Amino acid sequence: MSIKKLTYKLSFALILAGGMNSCSLEEWNPSTVDVETAYKYKSGYESLINYCYDGLYYFYGKVDGIGAMEMGTDLWTNVGNTESGFILYNSNMNAQLGTLNTIWNGMYSTVNYCNTAIHYANVVEGYTPEERNKKVAEAYFLRGWANWHLVEQFGGISLTTIPSTVSGAVSSPKRSTEKEFYDLIIEDLKFAAANLPDKVAGERGRVTKKAAYAMLAKAYLQRIRLGENVQEYAKLALEASEELINNGAKYGVALYQSDANTSGYSKLWAGPNNKNNTEFLFLEAVDHVEGRNPEGWNRGRTRQYYLMDARTVGAPWGTQENDAILGRANSRIFKPTKYLLTEVFQPVRNPADTRFSETFFHEYYNATWADKTITASMVSQYRKNPNLVGRVIKNTAATGSSLVQGNRAINHYGLVNMVDNNNDGYLDGLSILTPNYVMSTQEKSDLPFWVADPSDWFDAEGKWINAQTNTRTTAEYEIFPSLKKFSSKEYVYDRQYWMGDIPIIRLGEVYLIAAEAALLQNNDVNKALQYINTLRKRAAKSSRESEMLVAAGEVNLDFILAERARELAGEQTRWYDLKRLGKLTSAYLKDTNPEILSFDPSKHVKRPIPQTFLDAIANPVEFGQNDGY
Template sequence: MKTIGYKIVLGLFLATGVSSCALDEWNPSTVDVETAYKYKDGYESLINYCYDGMYYFYGKIDGIGAMEMGTDLWINVANSESGFTLYNSDMNPDLGTLRVFWRGMYATVNYCNTAIYYADQVEGYESEEAKNAKVAEAYFLRGWANWHLVEQFGGVSLTTLPLTETGAVNNPVRSSEQDFYDLIISDLKFATENLPTKSDGERGRVTKKAAYAMLAKAYLQRTRLGDVQENARLALETAEELIDNQSEYGIALYQSDAEKSGFAKLWDGTNNKNNTEFLFLEAIDAIDGRNPENWNRGRTRQYYLMDTRTTGAPWGTQESETWTGRSNSRSFKPTKYLLTEVFEPVADPADTRFKESFFMEHYNSKWEDVTISQAMVNQYGKNPNLVGHVIKNTAAGDETLVRGGLSTWRMGVTNMVDDNDDGWLDGLSILTPNWVMSAADKRDLPFWIVDPSDQFQVDGKWVQPGSNAMATYTREIYPSLKKFSSWEYILDRQQWLGDVPIIRLGEVYLIAAEAALLANGDANKARGYVNEIRKRAAVTSRQTEMEVAVGDVTLDFILAERGRELAGEQTRWYDLKRMGKLTDTYLQATNPDILFFDESKHTVRPIPQSFLDAIANPQEFGQNPNY
């Protein structure tokens, strides 16, 4: 199946007026803009380039910081993106990743405005319906980009004309958040009415399923601005269009069997490029690397990885082991709330979502066995009887990948046995459970165990160096997000070439559940949708354990359920904002490491100073309050 990625790369050349050998008959560098977009080939190159923006926000730090951090689920290890994670002084108008976000979203809006503006002049389509199906992609992506702009920055500049018509806008004016949502919803409704029901074979091109999902998301988010019941009713109605007509749209939740949960199947690499739950996605070309920035994709996993390079190395972890990723960033780690309250902190839960979302078991990948020494026993408080115990090498290499012909290796390929009958594989080097293990197990088992009692202080904050003898080490060892690490699409320690879901069907069920409660208090309907998601998170023999009663299904329960389902998928900051949880009280209760949250300003981001410096009316346009 083709991916849209390579067409975006081609669109970059065409939309910017650079000739391309791939289309010898079409060279827009020799014609004016009106002529370039008058014909189908040139116009469709412009549509392709409308997709470019998402490639810089999913799988990249610029989107992760803004969309997922500063919430109840994550905190930072190093200083990376501390403005987003801590709301400290680094959250200011000069923050570089914020500037990238602003410019990228407005670039998307401008490309879409251009496509929408010139749509009436385009020739070469066999029918008005065919042309509308194409321009509907621009309407969808403009709605998507404006949604991010208004949620991140509030009522900023709402533009509908391309710069080719207006020239540089030196005196921009602000629009209200309601005005933004009026346009967002109008755009997405046009997309639902005109996009095709199914793709023409190009993976990543938006269809009706994406439009309905984004429209439901927009209606639900708009409830924070008022008219709650009506917006929730519309969100529910829109979500149910997808839920009730799955075969029509070619979508389905993965179902559990006796061996594997549906949630595990969702993230299985063999399902990545043709996933029945992905409604709107960033499509990555894993064969030829024809993507924006070519092979430089999918770096999400490296930002969430524990320290396999130094702290874990005595036990056999290895930064060069490519499955987990490169540990040089170590930017984000889970909160105690995520590990022990959102997820159930027990050894054998019915819910598989923790073990399918995180690397919890790290195996020796050093290409040689690791022998436990007396020094290790002394430092880590292990049983002296373990001196001389061998942790078996589990790495296997020279596995030539299709992508670029690279040779690489990963843990967990060989020696995955339990010859000593202790209940654990003999190559296990580090275990990071989300439950507290007994002192005896931590002493006697032949691997390093770091659990929440080692990682967190009694106040719920992460341990600080010097707070105890091992704190310097245990603060660097934690469960690492693995949703974007399926082996089939590893390129090297950093790049992962799987498709990235932006909205998926599981979220639509949770949108419907939340909307049902807000629209008319229908807890029974909400329970039905929640239980569908929960049951598919367990193998079939344990699905009844996952069902919840009507009285359990509250808005707070749904927020926690969204954490279990969507952790790391760049939705959480928006969830907290919508549900009124971007407050100092809530964040102190769930993420006490956040010390600087200020409700008078931090529910939106600062306007980038580079923008204010470039316009003629910075005082009139104004910085967002209290920045």
């Protein structure tokens, strides 16, 4: 049972229906129910705690969080102009950008809910002191999480601890320093780690100690970018990480282990493991049974923003928009960079590392409900071997019943005719192949499906070819590897929505935090190597684990940054990673993402303050816009 299901069943939910509006940081109008009376009762107070989780659902699995956390980095670039302020740091990154309002209002709303819960905790009847601390610790955790995003996105803005029910509207807010933000974030997370339960049965989304230690490790490590007490905060980050790594049974966490047929990394993303995942430490729990979520069934849309053009460009070969597993191909926005495809991931056929194949769809199948026959015109247009005329690409579409949606009929590709009867090494229903390695012109010509690889996608500078620079009659630049992580068929609701839980922090990241912290504390290469190799081994099938091992001489902060990309691409961590490690620079971004031409390090390491906020307060000049905007 997800925690959001509880929220909708509690009568006191209406108390917070007003939320936070744009008139101030904390303005909030309670209903006719007196709040102190309402929070006197456990049901009302626990409804308030549940509302503290609301912000997760507007930041993960939605385009707003993707733009802020993954774009403008070394890993992704754009297809269209949507979110281009985040992607290219162009003039669209300004104080009027709507996504900034979503993040600003959502995080401050979370902070206000949490401040309210913390303030009124002592008036609640029916708790023992230990029970009260366990419950309010959720609010401390989520306030720390929200303030962490606020300070990383916007810098030293207004740090609030008093609920609006007590302070009233704050018309002239004051700025706090980033250090003051981090002092409170860490204190909040320490309280959470000390008081949250080890485990909670039956409530996937409820935070426990594993989430607190993981978030505390992230906060300690990120604070290092402030440049003070680096070794001390690295030590603390390592200790928080090792609390989870060394006590997995206590907290119910473990890395999935590889076997002869499947890597541990593949098991991590397997649909049957989604709702009870041993690597998910902090997650957005989605109610896949009754749809009791903010916006109901409108969840899990991450995949559609990264999808290649299966609707039009791929259609002659059998792909289509109405593809349940791939998603809906009408929101194409983000593409992987050449750096991500060919340097982060090893550009070879059949690598030991399964993380490329688990991160990306790169094989697309005939989903048209009929066999496709290669014609002479296709051979001519797509530069194929004439001997392929008449070759059949088998239909692989079938109606499957989702494992969690009862008997709801979902059309999936890849359920039938997934065979290799012609013994060419590829399944007979394959329509399009987009490998991250370069294939010879002859091989691409001879294969009975359309092939595009990095030699077709990028120019000499490493930029994506586009409609203006393309010299062919076909559009290889519109077919490419698409993000796969949030797509397991068991939780497909329809071609647009996916009802799986979304991990916010995973155990795999904790191993990488530990490795980075070990280097920063005292250059303990051997400890860092231990954690890195443990993680890398579980990315291969058991028979190939030895191929994944790296030597001590390879381990440094740059290697860990690349390893974080291999492990976490698309999981909304990358912008903060580059910020922490000093890689938000013109030189680094030019080398890894040459589409970015206008990055200004004196300006773009923070986002602009939303203009709607500055227009609403009484002291906009004193509060000030962030530098450069």
